[in-house]
Amino acid sequence: MWVIALHFGAGAVAGAMFNIRTLLVLVAVVVLECLAAGLANGLTAALYSVGGLVAVQAGYLAGIMVRGVLERAGLAQSSVRPEHQR
Secondary structure (H helix, E strand, C coil): CCCHHHHHHHHHHHHHHHHHHHHHHHHHHHHHHHHHHHHCHHHHHHHHHHHHHHHHHHHHHHHHHHHHHHHHCCCCCCCCCCCCCC
């Protein structure tokens, strides 16, 4: 259960601070973790590891929501970068 909480926390921090590319990297790492757990301990362990994958994504969404609330309250600044001139 603590693994799920750690994955959720990592997703929440990534959602509050970083862009979507960070989520994709986290998801790739957790997929590799699922594959390693499946190879080492069988299908049951891999299925439990999928909970970590869901927790990362749910945490990312929670982080985005927290960042949005803080921005609306004036406690945080938007992290939007201006478009590059071509």
